[in-house]
Amino acid sequence: MKMKKSKITALILAVALVMSGCSSSDDKTQQTTDTTAQTSTNTVTEATTVPKTTSGDPVEITFTYWGSGAEKEAIEASIATFEDAYPNIKVKGMHIPSEDFLTKLNAMIAAGETPDISYSASWKCQFGEDGLIYNFFDLAKGDPDLSVDKYLDTCWWNWSPTESAGPIMANVTTSLMYNADMFKEANVDLPPTTVDSAWSWEEFVDVAQQLTIDSSGRNAKDPNFDSNNISQYGIMFSPNWNVYMPFVYSNGGGYLNEDMTGLGLNDPAAAKVIQNFADLINVYHVAPTAIQSNSMPAAATALASKQAAMYIDGSWNHLDLSKAGINWGVGVLPINQNYTTFLDGGSLIVFKATEHLKETMLLYKWITNPESSAEITEMFRTIWLPVQKEYYTDAKKLDFWASEDLPARPTGFKDAVVLSTYENQVIATEIDVKNFNEINTLVNSSLDQVWSGDKTAEEAMTEVKDQVDSLVDGTYSGNRS
Amino acid sequence: MKNKMTLRKKRENIAGFFFSLPCIIGFIMFAAIPMMVSLGLSFTDYNVINHSTFVGLDNYSKLFNGDDPYFYKSLKVTIYYVALSVPTSIIFSFSIAMLLNRDIKGKGIFRTLFYLPSIVPTVAISAIWLWVLNPDFGLANSILKSIGLSPSRWLTSEATVIPTLVFINLWTTGSTMVIFLAGMQDVPRQLIEAVEIDGGGFRTKLFHVIVPMMTPTIFYNVVMGFISGFQVFAQSYIMTSGGPNNSSLFYVFYLYREAFQFMRMGSACSIAWVLFIIIMIFTAILFKLQNKWVYYGGE
Numbered sequence: 001m002k003m004k005k006s007k008i009t010a011l012i013l014a015v016a017l018v019m020s021g022c023s024s025s026d027d028k029t030q031q032t033t034d035t036t037a038q039t040s041t042n043t044v045t046e047a048t049t050v051p052k053t054t055s056g057d058p059v060e061i062t063f064t065y066w067g068s069g070a071e072k073e074a075i076e077a078s079i080a081t082f083e084d085a086y087p088n089i090k091v092k093g094m095h096i097p098s099e100d101f102l103t104k105l106n107a108m109i110a111a112g113e114t115p116d117i118s119y120s121a122s123w124k125c126q127f128g129e130d131g132l133i134y135n136f137f138d139l140a141k142g143d144p145d146l147s148v149d150k151y152l153d154t155c156w157w158n159w160s161p162t163e164s165a166g167p168i169m170a171n172v173t174t175s176l177m178y179n180a181d182m183f184k185e186a187n188v189d190l191p192p193t194t195v196d197s198a199w200s201w202e203e204f205v206d207v208a209q210q211l212t213i214d215s216s217g218r219n220a221k222d223p224n225f226d227s228n229n230i231s232q233y234g235i236m237f238s239p240n241w242n243v244y245m246p247f248v249y250s251n252g253g254g255y256l257n258e259d260m261t262g263l264g265l266n267d268p269a270a271a272k273v274i275q276n277f278a279d280l281i282n283v284y285h286v287a288p289t290a291i292q293s294n295s296m297p298a299a300a301t302a303l304a305s306k307q308a309a310m311y312i313d314g315s316w317n318h319l320d321l322s323k324a325g326i327n328w329g330v331g332v333l334p335i336n337q338n339y340t341t342f343l344d345g346g347s348l349i350v351f352k353a354t355e356h357l358k359e360t361m362l363l364y365k366w367i368t369n370p371e372s373s374a375e376i377t378e379m380f381r382t383i384w385l386p387v388q389k390e391y392y393t394d395a396k397k398l399d400f401w402a403s404e405d406l407p408a409r410p411t412g413f414k415d416a417v418v419l420s421t422y423e424n425q426v427i428a429t430e431i432d433v434k435n436f437n438e439i440n441t442l443v444n445s446s447l448d449q450v451w452s453g454d455k456t457a458e459e460a461m462t463e464v465k466d467q468v469d470s471l472v473d474g475t476y477s478g479n480r481s
Numbered sequence: 482m483k484n485k486m487t488l489r490k491k492r493e494n495i496a497g498f499f500f501s502l503p504c505i506i507g508f509i510m511f512a513a514i515p516m517m518v519s520l521g522l523s524f525t526d527y528n529v530i531n532h533s534t535f536v537g538l539d540n541y542s543k544l545f546n547g548d549d550p551y552f553y554k555s556l557k558v559t560i561y562y563v564a565l566s567v568p569t570s571i572i573f574s575f576s577i578a579m580l581l582n583r584d585i586k587g588k589g590i591f592r593t594l595f596y597l598p599s600i601v602p603t604v605a606i607s608a609i610w611l612w613v614l615n616p617d618f619g620l621a622n623s624i625l626k627s628i629g630l631s632p633s634r635w636l637t638s639e640a641t642v643i644p645t646l647v648f649i650n651l652w653t654t655g656s657t658m659v660i661f662l663a664g665m666q667d668v669p670r671q672l673i674e675a676v677e678i679d680g681g682g683f684r685t686k687l688f689h690v691i692v693p694m695m696t697p698t699i700f701y702n703v704v705m706g707f708i709s710g711f712q713v714f715a716q717s718y719i720m721t722s723g724g725p726n727n728s729s730l731f732y733v734f735y736l737y738r739e740a741f742q743f744m745r746m747g748s749a750c751s752i753a754w755v756l757f758i759i760i761m762i763f764t765a766i767l768f769k770l771q772n773k774w775v776y777y778g779g780e
Contacts (some may be wrong), residue, residue, distance in 0.1 A: 106529040122746065130531055229626065230617070288617040290637050294720055295611040295619075307618060307749045314642035438743055442550065452638060467550045 059356045060090040062115040064105060066098035067164060070319060071383065075367075077375040082366045082477040089359045111313035114353035116360045119346050120157075120165065122430055122437050125476070128159035133349045134307035134357075136166035145365055154427045155387050157347045159475050168431075169368050173421045174246050175315040176334070178298050180327040182232070182309040186211050186219065191310070191331025193412030195339045195420045201276055204334035208234030208286035210310040220286055220383035236308040237277060238296065239451055241440060242344060245314050245429045246333055247273040249340035254480050255429045262469035264480075265443065266461035274450060274457035291451055299326045314344075315417060319382040321435040322408035330416045341387065341421050344428035370401055377401070382408040385418070392422045432481040434473040442468050488709045514748060523750035533747060540751035554727050555735040556759075558643065562731065563710035570706055571699065574654040578661035579687075592662070597657030607719040610649050611636070617694055634701070636721055639728040646716050657702050664698030665691070696775040711760050732756055 007093055065075055079091045094115070096104045102123055108114060110133070120127070127133045155168040176191060183190050188210050192198055199207070209220035209386035218225050237243050245255065253270030255358035256263065269307070280287040280326065292298060299311040300320035311317070312333070321328045333341065348367060354360050354423045366372045370380040370391065380386055380401045391397045401416050404411055430436050446464040449455040454465075475481045491582045523540055527533035581592050598606065613620045614635040622632035635645045672690045681689070692699070714733040717723050723730035723738070736756070740749035 102744065106741075106744065110529050126744070129528070132530060143640045228632070233617075289634065290616045294722060417534065441738075441742075444722055445727045445730075449639075452634075454639070454726060 022176055028110075030437045039046075041353065058088050058090050059359055060092055061117065061354070061356050061360050062092045062094065062113075063363060064094045064096055064101075064108070064115045064118040066096055066101050066119055068319075071379065074375040074379045078367065081373040081375070082363060086359070086362060087363065088381075089356075091363060109353075114351050116354040116356060117348055117350050117363060119169075120349045121346055124165040124347065124349050125159040125434075127349065128163060128165050129354065133165060133351055135162075136164040136350075137162065139166075139350065139361065143361075146361075146414055150388050150390070152343065152389055152392075152422075152425070154425050155343060155345075155431075157431055158425075160476070161478070165349050166347040168343065168387050169348045170379065171343040171345045171387055172315045172383070173343050173385065173417065174242050174312065174333065174341055175317070175417055176310060176312050176331045177303065177304065177317060177321060178310045178329055178331065179303040179308075180209060180329050182306060184311075188331060191334075191416075193331055193416040195424065198332045198336045198339065199334040200336040201334055203336075204235075205280070205284055205286070208280065208310065209284060210234070210286075210288040218416060219282060223326070225285075227277065230288075232306055233288050233308045235310045236287060236293070236296065236299075236302050237279060237312040238314075239277070239291045239447060240444070241429055242314060244274055244277055246341040247276070248337060249426060250335045251339045252338070252399075255433055256472060256475065256481055258480060260472070260474040260480055262472050263439075263443070263461065263465045266458060266465050268458070271458040271461055272458070273449065274461070278450045278453065278457060281451060289452070303328060311439040315385065316383050318408050322382065329410045330413055332416045332420045339424045340426055342425050343421060344430060345384075345387075376427075381406050384433045385421075392418065427477055427479075427481065429481055432475040432477050432479075434476060439468050439471050442471070486630070519750040520754060522747050523754050524647045525747045526745070527747040527750075528744045529746055530744075536636050536747070540748045541755070542747070542757060544751065551727065551730060551735050551738075555730045555732045558728060558730055559711060559732040562643050562647065562713060563707060565643065566650050566713075567703060567706045569647055570651055570654045570657060571702055573651045574658040574702075575661050575699070577654075578658045578665060579691075581658070581662060582665045594659060596655035598652045599654075603653075604716040604719055606653065607651070607716060611720055613644065636729075637725060639725055642721060642725065642729045646720075649716065650713075657706065660698060660702060661695070662744075664695050668694045693776055694778070697777055700767075702769050704764060707763060707767065708760055711756065711763075 063079070065071075067075065075095070076093060079093045082091060083091060098121075101119070102121075105115070114132075124133065128135070136146075137148065140148055140264050150343075151167040153172075155171065156163040157168070158268055159165060178191060180190060188207055191207075206221075211232070212220040212225075212230060213232040214220075214226040215229040215231050216226065220227075241255070246268045248254065248265070249392065251273050253267055253273065254264040255270075257267065260265070262393075265274065277287075281289055281291065288296070296302075296309060297305070298320065299313050299317035300323070302308040303321065304324040304326045318330075332339070348364055350357070350360055352362065366389065368378065370377055370386050385402060386392070391401060398414070398418070402409055402414050404413050430440075433439065442464055443461075446460045447457075450457045450460045522533070524531040524535060524537060526539075544551050547553065577595055581588065581595065613621075616622055616632060616634050616637055619633065619635075625632050633645075634641055636642050655754050667759075668691050672694070673686055677687050677691055712733050713731050714737065717729045717731045717734045718737070721729040723734050732752075733756070736749055736752045739745050739752060
């Protein structure tokens with residue numbers, strides 16, 4: 001009997017462990033909210049014009065960010081040069097992996113250790129509505145460096161027409177990347193780099209077929225092609241909104257319906273596009289089946305190991321591709337009508353809890369200025385695209401970051417990535433659609449059935465529409481997205 | 482005399498209490514208080530950064546009336562996983578323990594080899610299996626194809642994802658195996674010899690001596706397997722993100738997503754409490770049923 005009793009206790013203890021994830025203290029939250037309320041009573045102008053420190057007394061600001069190893073190194077080095085330029089400011093940089101970022105940030109806020117400035121994803125609009133962060137339009141008032149019309153029109157993370165979490169800090173876009181050697185081996189012309197010469201979807205499928213090879217060396221156009229033993233795929237794509245939405249917009253569809261009261265992906269114009277992507281897997285067998293799990297290799301790996309000849313995903317892959325030691329290139333997306341795409345990225349948010357607004361804004365400008373330091377410049381020459389208009393319109397400035405002599409900017413980069421996007425951009429879906437995070441979680445899991453070929457895009461999207469519609473609350477811009 | 486005994490007893494009690502104090506304090510600080518706080522929060526719309534307001538039973542009713550698109554799905558997925566993983570892992574680790582209990586050369590090496598996967602971090606295990614089970618380029622399908630079988634979609638199909646995760650789970654049942662192995666040392670030698678003298682074979686020894694004598698150990702492992710099965714999280718978090726189409730959306734992963742992706746802590750706490758109650762009920766049932774099959778020596 002003794003044995004049993006002790007076991008029961010042990011079991012109860014074990015079970016209790018599951019609850020610990022929810023632990024937190026109400027008192028602490030209370031404190032933070034109070035501090036936040038207090039600091040928010042300081043008007044912005046007061047804070048910007050009155051320096052809180054003298055030059056002899058260094059102030060410390062906390063900066064939370066995420067990113068790859070390369071990005072972490074660049075930020076760390078850039079912080080060091082910033083500190084050299086402003087000896088009275090100490091920056092406590094905190095790198096937090098993106099998947100834990102919000103959790104950690106929430107914990108810091110709850111513990112009264114709110115950072116001064118931070119990277120942010122779509123949850124920032126909630127922070128804005130809750131009054132935790134500064135309205136960028138207020139911060140920019142009277143500061144010529146941050147003048148609103150210096151930035152691209154589509155890059156604003158606004159939570160209301162007059163309130164903004166700021167412009168994107170550094171852009172990325174959807175990009176068609178390829179391994180040029182594989183095109184040569186298959187004797188296929190390289191993807192076009194200008195919008196005017198872009199492939200139609202049918203031409204794109206045709207090329208993908210020629211580049212998909214089975215274990216006996218036959219390509220997917222061969223009548224004896226063995227789709228069960230494919231050794232090289234023509235195309236890989238990440239099954240995410242950033243990949244299919246440019247095609248949806250170009251085809252006249254939208255993420256939301258016309259009056260923005262519900263999902264729009266079930267409409268024929270959008271569903272057709274998603275179905276096209278699914279057909280690459282299940283009808284043409286030119287794309288791998290394992291796209292919905294986490295097992296898909298990244299673009300650099302897939303192209304370097306010749307698992308795929310083309311890859312559609314974000315332009316953040318360019319850095320790794322440039323380091324992969326392969327003959328790679330970029331093309332325009334295969335959209336030959338009404339080419340529409342977008343720039344996307346997080347923004348730097350400034351917390352109202354900061355006691356050093358002036359210093360924080362100096363860091364803000366430092367990080368977002370492509371020419372502030374060698375490390376930041378390097379980021380804008382490999383992973384990021386600038387957000388300030390002049391870097392697109394001024395030929396010299398454009399060359400500064402997009403010159404095709406730079407290692408991560410292959411031939412055709414300016415046309416295929418910069419111009420095609422700059423001239424045909426709308427606001428990114430993620431930035432504009434309210435409740436996007438939750439809506440997209442529903443949409444994504446439902447799309448799994450489409451990628452697996454169990455349902456058509458129209459069926460799957462129609463099925464999930466009811467659940468999605470209850471979450472749809474229009475867009476931040478007021479226009480359809 | 483009577484008084485003296487009581488005094489001694491009292492002292493012993495006090496000493497005992499002090500010895501268990503660290504454990505008790507640990508339990509109160511890190512389990513009891515957080516649990517109570519989380520129970521309180523489950524009746525609010527707490528989201529960490531804001532003032533929370535009391536919402537009564539809203540969080541709970543939202544779960545049960547079907548407003549939440551994931552609750553029933555994740556419950557179903559988790560129960561399916563538990564129903565498959567508990568019996569398979571018990572049978573598997575018991576069989577391995579039986580094999581490792583034999584007096585063979587290099588027994589220590591084999592025991593180490595079978596235990597080893599349990600000390601490999603889940604992340605590493607997941608990464609290896611992701612690679613092996615990749616339906617297009619993975620080792621598993623290459624082997625299937627080379628022996629003329631049709632390839633499986635493994636983690637990428639709604640039908641096969643849970644059985645695949647159950648299969649991967651077998652790989653990490655090392656600690657269960659060790660507990661079985663320890664239990665087997667207590668099976669009275671003389672009973673096994675008695676069977677041998679009477680001419681009983683392996684089967685008789687197994688089902689009439691070893692298994693009955695091992696029922697407390699089996700019971701313990703069933704209960705633990707059951708609880709950890711309900712709390713399974715890392716595999717779906719790392720390998721499948723709950724997909725495809727939420728078919729591996731384990732309950733705790735769903736809880737995690739509600740808390741840390743959608744920032745609804747209040748609702749997440751209610752989800753945790755529902756799980757607590759579910760596990761408690763099932764565990765109580767298991768304890769009730771043990772009278773029917775568990776044999777404690779000496780009772």
